[in-house]
Amino acid sequence: MASVKESLWDPVAGFGVTFRTMFRKVFTEEYPFDKKPTAPRFHGRHQLNRWPDGLEKCVGCELCAWACPADAIYVEGADNTDGGRFSPGERYGRVYQINYLRCILCGLCIEACPTRALTMTNEYELADRSRESLIYEKKDLLAPLLPGMQEPPHDMQLGSTEKDYYLGLTGAATTGERAVEGGGDQ
Ligand code: SF4
Ligand code: SF4
16 A cells, blocks of 8 residues: 555656656647558558459459458459450459458458459548448449550450460550559558
8 A cells, every 4th residue: 555655746746747748749640631641551441453454353263252351351253255354364353342341451351362453552541421331342442444444344455365465464564554553552
């Protein structure tokens, strides 16, 4: 049990902490008016990337969904057809959803993706007013179309066979592809 002498000094010691803190540099951030950039590898909102002609990199394999510890990803794959091609390969992701009510932004899904279709951006402002709006659909996650890209479905424009297509990805094309991936590309 504290002595009477010690208990008398306690308020003085407490005010000492207050006085020391008063003269320290203030760390208040004026968010959301002054937004600080995140670290380059910050795990923010996901992005589904495209090839340089606009076709989707996702092949609907579901590996990201299996890797997710929070069961936050739902994928349904489907076959590409001659009249309806969304990716250069045989299959594409017909349905792709990420539930941000569940997601803990751990990044295991992007590690599991074999085509680098899925990466993470630096975007962290994900709050919203309804539960439904936090389930992101494929259209919400797809990378924007850059100049030279065309919205699928369309034919493979970088080569008529899969081999030609991927060999046709020159250094310049690959650079363009990297630019489509998120700023926080992991
Ligand atoms: S970041 Fe983690 S929790 Fe979120 S979808 Fe990917 S694997 Fe699941
Ligand atoms: S994002 Fe990657 S891992 Fe997930 S279904 Fe598409 S290709 Fe497969």
